[in-house]
Amino acid sequence: MNFKTFYRTSPLRIWLIVISSILQPFILITTSYLNMLQISALRNHNQKAWLTIIIVSLLAYLSSYFCDMSASYLLATHMREFNQQLREKVLRHLYDEKRNYQVTEVENQLTNDLNMVNDQYFNLLPTICVFLGYIIFSVIALLTINWTLLLITLLTVLISMLLPKLIDKPIQRAMENVSIKNRQYLDLVEKWLGGIAELQRYAAGDHLMSVMHLGAKRLEEAKLRQNAKQQILSIITGSISQVMIFALFVWTGVLIKKDIVPFGAIAVIGNFSHYMSTGIEYLPYYLGLIKGTSVLREQITRATLPMKNHSESESSEVPFSFKTKNLTIKFQNGETLKFPDIEIDYGEKILLTGDSGAGKSTLFKLILNFLEPSSGQIEFKNQNGEIINPDLTKIGYIAQNSILFPSTVKRNITMFNDNLNNLAEIAGKEMDLQADNTAFVQGLNTKINLQKLNISGGQRQKIILARAQVHHSNILLIDEGTSAIDQTATLKILHQLLQRPNTIIFIAHNFNQRMNNLFDREIHLNK
The missing domain is CATH 3.40.50.300 (P-loop containing nucleotide triphosphate hydrolases)
Structure with missing residues (x-):
């Protein structure tokens, strides 16, 4: 269960999602670059050029929203079709395996586990493309302004990509723990609520509430630990992002003072630094989430593999x-x-x-x-x-x-x-x-x-x-x-x-x- 199987569901749709997602940061960063020309036109009292750039920028922003909505719609359509195929494979595997499963085990696999992988793996495809686009196109824009700005950016990106390695295993373990606790909670619900009539007959509601409260508490604590690990990763990458923003602004001021870059650069460098910092902060974070789903994806993959038909190799007869x-x-x-x-x-x-x-x-x-x-x-x-x-x-x-x-x-x-x-x-x-x-x-x-x-x-x-x-x-x-x-x-x-x-x-x-x-x-x- 990986992007390869996800891609095979509809290759054309995946390419449309990727293109729509990448177009969004390209349009936004190109529009920000035009703002530098807009300021120059305003400084030179060229109202016609200034108005033209404003209209082009407005149309560009609208097209960016359209790309965003298109990618979201295409992804939702793709996910629906992919999940349907996946659940059919899981059910076929369960049926052919001829093993007695607990209902809660299957429920957890078809709902919670699959939703976790969807949210923290496949649904991140357009998000990854957007943030990757922010970094790539911001690098290109900064390079056209001055190569030293690119050097600062690349150094920061390298550091931010390596830092999540320190915490991806704890995130992975935390995710596995949430799956286990959710399965235990569903099992608890099935066993206790299945006999609720008997509990009502003997007025044992207090004990029922106590047991269910303890199970829910354990599940929420597991989710809280997972969230804490994710927040640590966010803090690490966010700190690097803020250092980068500070460095870019300081160095841009130095370059303007030396007349190496135009004055309009000070107005757009904030946008570039925002897009860049956003990409640097969140891209490693989401890549860390993707890495954390590896064990869960392997489990689901095993549950979708077709069972070998032993009847072809071992002849069996009807017993009398x-x-x-x-x-x-x-x-x-x-x-x-x-x-x-x-x-x-x-x-x-x-x-x-x-x-x-x-x-x-x-x-x-x-x-x-x-x-x-x-x-x-x-x-x-x-x-x-x-x-x-x-x-x-x-x-x-x-x-x-x-x-x-x-x-x-x-x-x-x-x-x-x-x-x-x-x-x-x-x-x-x-x-x-x-x-x-x-x-x-x-x-x-x-x-x-x-x-x-x-x-x-x-x-x-x-x-x-x-x-x-x-x-x-x-x-x-x-x-x-x-x-x-x-x-x-x-x-x-x-x-x-x-x-x-x-x-x-x-x-x-x-x-x-x-x-x-x-x-x-x-x-x-x-x-």
């Missing part, structure tokens, strides 16, 4: 059955779960029960490779009973807290595959969704509102079960898939599910004997 051998997993807190050896044939209907904390849900995550086992292995087999490299995306999974999206009930069932619309209607009936007509006024075309929660927990589970029905999998893992559904509806749903030929492993702890008898066998895990 599996077995576990000596499977264990050790957690960071020191707890270890050991699982019995399990062998499940294709088409079996298994009820998985066990003590709380025995690892029922963990076993599912190991099967799906969401977690890595500490020891042991899981062998998958194809329809012929041969050991295979499995395509784990073909294993159906219904988690305890399955995800719904802010779309229609039907599209949540089909997962946005319109070819499955007819199957969604059938699955909806099998999962008894027609009994919820009072909630689904428009049937399966009712839009789910995740903000107002216009569906119950039982309705949510029915939709997820219908999703599993239409996306047929040879192996289906269901974790408490009917816990929020009444027993009558659960029994009806189980009859529909278990008559299918695929392998089903169902975690449940509140089934009655009649429900248990629907399964081929029960596997009980002990803690």
Whole structure:
């Protein structure tokens, strides 16, 4: 993620931004140079020349504003297109990586980190061009007046460019710290405000405010430290700028006294020194900000790289059955779960029960490779009973807290595959969704509102079960898939599910004997 990728978004637009930005200081400095001729014309009582220069100067100032506005508009257009492409690459990377990300981690990457890089890197393109133009054109103007003025300027520029080297690493560390604290704060918001209803129930508002205040304070302190480092850089470069202004005025006075430069130079040297000092003060400062984004840009670059398609190098097959051998997993807190050896044939209907904390849900995550086992292995087999490299995306999974999206009930069932619309209607009936007509006024075309929660927990589970029905999998893992559904509806749903030929492993702890008898066998895990 650098100016090269930024440039490739639209090379023509970048050139227009650069040209418009450079024209602005060129016009302003040329106009200031004309002021010297204007004073000479006024001193010689040449009113026609004096008036002509005033009109030309006015038109020049207007054209300078036009260049400024054009560069700003073109940059905003370019940034919108570039950010859109960048976010698409990040989302594609996240999708293809198949790793469980925290929502706050992704939010921070797509918003705060990207905005910081935009503000302190890409958005500085016209600013850098303007300040660079101030220095270059001021140097040319001063050279035409007297070369010694140029010598003083070049010496000052050299010093001011080297000084920021002393502080660019602290600025870089401060920026990284802001990103970390912002990510921690977003994580705090997600974890605590996600349970605000529970906090309200137990009147724990004071503790909520205390926790959120502490998180916000840490974030603001990180921003304050970053701002302090930036201010130090500004003070260093600003001091050099003031020394330069003083030197230019003193030396110009000496040259005028010796009749080496015209008297009008004293009137315009102030403008040149202002443009020059502005360029010298802010150009190194903004270059320091750009240098400070290097680590953050590298992080975003890694998040935009396309993932390698392993399916091309490693052939995978659809699994039909599996077995576990000596499977264990050790957690960071020191707890270890050991699982019995399990062998499940294709088409079996298994009820998985066990003590709380025995690892029922963990076993599912190991099967799906969401977690890595500490020891042991899981062998998958194809329809012929041969050991295979499995395509784990073909294993159906219904988690305890399955995800719904802010779309229609039907599209949540089909997962946005319109070819499955007819199957969604059938699955909806099998999962008894027609009994919820009072909630689904428009049937399966009712839009789910995740903000107002216009569906119950039982309705949510029915939709997820219908999703599993239409996306047929040879192996289906269901974790408490009917816990929020009444027993009558659960029994009806189980009859529909278990008559299918695929392998089903169902975690449940509140089934009655009649429900248990629907399964081929029960596997009980002990803690």
